[in-house]
Amino acid sequence: MKKSYWVFATIALALLVDRAGGWLLGKITKESQFRYSRLYNGNEEADVLFMGNSRGLSFFQPYAEEITGLRTANLSYNGMPIELASLLTQDYLDRHKAPKVLMLDLSLMDSVRMDNKLAYQFNHYTPFSGRLSNLLKEKFTNDYYAGKLSHLYRHNSEVFQRCFFYWKKSDKDWLLDRVISPEMVANVGNHAPIRFHYDHKMLGHLANMVKYAQQKGTKVELVVNPYYPDFVPKIVNLDTLVMDVQRTAGVTVRRYTNAVQATEAFGDYQHVNKVGAKFYIDRLVADGVIQAKPN
Amino acid sequence: MIFNSLTFWAFIALFVPIYFALKGNPRLWLSLIASYVFYGWWDWRFLTLISLSTFIDYYLGAFIRDASLLRKQNTWTHVFGYGVLMAMLCLVMNFLSANFYASLPYLDYWWFPTIGLWLAFLVMFLTDKVSNQNNRGYRMMVVSMVLNLGFLGFFKYFNFFSDSFANLMNQFGVSASWNTLNIILPVGISFYTFQSMSYTIDVYRKHLEPELNYLKFATFVAFWPQLVAGPIVRAADFLPQFQKDHDFHWDRIITGTGRVLWGFFKKCVVADSLAPFVDQTFAEPNAFTSINLLIGVFFYAFQIYCDFSGYSDIAIGFARILGFDFMENFKKPYFSQNFSEFWSRWHISLSSWLRDYLYIPLGGNRHGNLATYKNNMLTMLLGGLWHGANWTFVFWGLLHGMYLIGQRLLGKPFGTLMNGLRFPGFLKLSINIALTFFFTCLAWIFFRASSFSKASDVISGIAGFEGFxxxxxxxxxxxxxxxxxxxILLAVEISDIKMNWNGIAxxxxxxxxxxYATLLLLIVFFGTFGSGAFIYFQF
Structure with a gap:
């Protein structure tokens, strides 16, 4: 027993530091200026709520706010799965006054390009959301219970790292500022065709999300954000996706696939950069999708 | 079963207490069964292969030294019995997984272990009959080499060489195309084959007495900590450790646990955190700018180091807990000042194996410069091929062969130049380390890339400096x-040179x-879990 005390001491020390560290990181999670922390704090009142995957960041908030005078919130994240998008949107609507508009980029309706494991990266938000807890318990059982056992483990994710990075500063102005490379421009013709892979379950999550927002009095705008113009013909089943979504969600989809034309407005085939985002926001405002606040 | 899985921890929780509760043969049986469970968790059907390899080397080992050792034990009856057992096992296997070998055309592949066994049996029998006391040892050793390398060649290199041959024929306008066999590469085959071969060679060289206890020998071949990814333990070092029971010892628990934790830190925290970025850049190098490709290569150098040395640390740590001592496999290789030093610090169990069983028998550096260069190159080429059935691995070996030769040719003039420049010692050391690391990374590009064109995309992408x-x-x-x-890794390794953290712990x-608590928390907080196997499993 005498020789084994260090084993128990090591475990005890690890548990102690784990709890203390977990408490500290939980505090950071709560206070952070990261979008999901603001969501769960109820500090993200907005007139327009954006949602999408990495392409959803094309809804460039600083510029949208500047030219419309509206408050915006953007819950987009790289590889956002529709199920998580629906959950986060519902959590947002439960904690805030209903925004006037919810804008959703449809490119998250793709099971191949979405990050199926993204939800478990939101483990550190489970203390704030019953929906999130249930989702993790159901789909990432080991991670959920590991997060209960170790509070540090709950914070072991890139989403938390971002939360930490944006502890004291806003994350609203993040968007690609690179320009698509000449090689990519030259090779676009050689790119393999891409397809949206989706199923009834995904359409169901989208429909639930739309219905929930509409019940709260929020107008829902479904859009397809811009692609690099020569890349658009590579998308083989966009029409089918749009039709299926319109039929299931009962909302007309606005297609902005070709809304931005200039090469220097893109970071790559699927993402506009800051320049492109401004073009795009101008177009949304011009079309009345986002209505500027009257002076 | 992989170390970074929950199943493995359940395995450990069950195995370790029972292991220490048992003594003698029951403990050996437990170790053997546990090792087969550990290996079979990946694909139980290949247990026939490892048991076949064990069987062949056990008998050949004894025959090499003195056939009468086994004749007294009615060896051929053993052999026959074993053959029947293997045939029955294969039949059961075939019933349990009807389609397993169905992909092989023209041959009932599921009979492979049985055919292999009976062929081995026949070869051994005939060799025994046609040999006399003077040449039997040598001939049996050759049979062992042929059979072991035959299994390795079939499972690992058959498609590679048949494709390469077909391509070569096509170059000369001769149409040579056939269906390649859908062969599954057995995990760890290169490791346990080399380990097994070291036994027969050492017995032949009289460095080791043949092991006549089949249970001990089978446990030596299949011992789970190092089975699938090394270190490649030498029979002469490892078999004697089975001669006594190892008691539970707190000193070993202390040092073993530290080693295991450090190994998990390297694997789960460093290697698996770097892997996604590396995978992206090497999958589509053309889609990345120069700076990203450079970071990708830099990260890969540390990914493979932490992945592989992490596995070795875990294996060495668990073996130490169980009472065994394995040879060190890595000694801070990226602090090497030249390539011969690099190879005395990187994958030491393989490089020393190649040195002792290939380079030195080829003549080593004893027959002049040209012969030394040839031996260096041959050893490195085969070392490259050992890693995988792809010309990129061979090229990686070729590069390292060239580095070693280049070092012999240019080492002295370079040293004179550095002395002439009167740099401070620390700067000279840094330049040497940086140069060695740079060329090592250059070779890693070929090791990691799936083809020469991808490797060239990575190199040209970096050299173009576009978007840097x-x-x-x-x-x-x-x-x-x-x-x-x-x-963090480098800080620990650099400070360890002076501090010897293990000793202090x-x-x-x-x-x-x-x-230990800090390591545990770092693993929990930064670790990437469930991301999959160790890189060297594929070798």
Whole structure:
């Protein structure tokens, strides 16, 4: 027993530091200026709520706010799965006054390009959301219970790292500022065709999300954000996706696939950069999708 | 079963207490069964292969030294019995997985272990009959080499060489195309084959007495900690350790646990955190700018080091807990000042195996410069091929062969130049380390890339310097985390040169408690879990 005390001491020390560290990181999670922390704090009142995957960041908030005078919130994240998008949107609507508009980029309706494991990266938000807890318990059982056992483990994710990075500063102005490379421009013709892979379950999550927002009095705008113009013909089943979504969600989809034309407005085939985002926001405002606040 | 899985921890929780509760043969049986469970968890059907390899080397080992050792035990009856057992096992296997070998055309592949066994049996029998006391040992050793390398060649290199041959014929306008066999590469086959071969060679060289206890020998071949990814333990070092029972010892628990934790830190925290960025850049190099490709290569150098040396640390740690001592496999290789030093620090169990069983028998450096260069090159080429059935691995070996030859040719003039420049010692050391690391990374590109064209895309992408700016770095969070973790790793390794952290952890309980708890928390907080196997499993 005498020789084994260090084993128990090591475990005890690890548990102690784990709890203390977990408490500290939980505090950071709560206070952070990261979008999901603001969501769960109820500090993200907005007139327009954006949602999408990495392409959803094309809804460039600083510029949208500047030219419309509206408050915006953007819950987009790289590889956002529709199920998580629906959950986060519902959590947002439960904690805030209903925004006037919810804008959703449809490119998250793709099971191949979405990050199926993204939800478990939101483990550190489970203390704030019953929906999130249930989702993790159901789909990432080991991670959920590991997060209960170790509070540090709950914070072991890139989403938390971002939360930490944006502890004291806003994350609203993040968007690609690179320009698509000449090689990519030259090779676009050689790119393999891409397809949206989706199923009834995904359409169901989208429909639930739309219905929930509409019940709260929020107008829902479904859009397809811009692609690099020569890349658009590579998308083989966009029409089918749009039709299926319109039929299931009962909302007309606005297609902005070709809304931005200039090469220097893109970071790559699927993402506009800051320049492109401004073009795009101008177009949304011009079309009345986002209505500027009257002076 | 992989170390970074929950199943493995359940295995450990069950195995270790029972292991220490047993003594003698029951403990050996437990170790053997546990090792087969550990290996079979990946694909139980290949247990026939490892048991076949064990069987062949057990009998050949004894025959090499003195056939009468086994004749007294009615060996051929054993052999026959074993053959029947293997045939029955294969039949059962075939019933249990009807389609397993169905992909092989023209041959009932599921009979392979049985055919292999009976062929081995026949070859051994005939060799025994046609040999006399003077040449039997040599002939049996050759049979062992042929059979072991035959299995390795069939499972690992058959498609590679048949494709390469077909391509070569096509170059000469001769149409040579056939269906390649859908062969599954058995995990760890290169490791246990080399380990097994070291036994027969050492017995032949009289460095080791043949092991006549089949249970001990089978446990030696299949011992789970090092079975699938090394270190490649030598029979002469490892078999004698089975001669006595190892008691539970706190000193071993202390040092073994530290080693295991450090191994998990390297694998789960460093290697697996770097892997996603590396995978992206090497999958589609053309889609990445120069800075990203450079980071990708830099990260890969640390990914493969931490992945492989992490496995070795875990294996060495668990073996130490169980009472066994394995040879060191890595000694801070990226601090090497030249390539011969690099190879005395990197994958030491393989490089020393190649040195002792290939380079030195070829003549080593004893027959002049040209012969030395040839031996260096041949050893490195075969070392490259050992890693995988792809010309990129061979090229990686070729590069290292060239580095070693280049070092012999240019080492002295370079040293004179450095002395002439009167740099301070620390700067000279840094330049040497940086140069060695640079060329090592260059070779890693070929090791990691799936083809020469991808490797050339990576190199030309980096050399083009297009988009060489921090703005263009993709996945900045992943990259920042990667550099932070590499920083922690290097800080520990550099300070360890002076401090010897293991020694302090052993002597000072307070430090040990703090250090082990810190490692545990770092693994929990930064670790990537469920990301899959170790890189060297594929070899």
């Amino acid at each position: 700016s921090f703005v263009n770095v993709m996945n900045k969070f992943m990259v920042m985390k990667g550099f932070l973790l590499i920083g 052993y002597r000072n309980p307070s430090f040990r408690i703090a250090a």
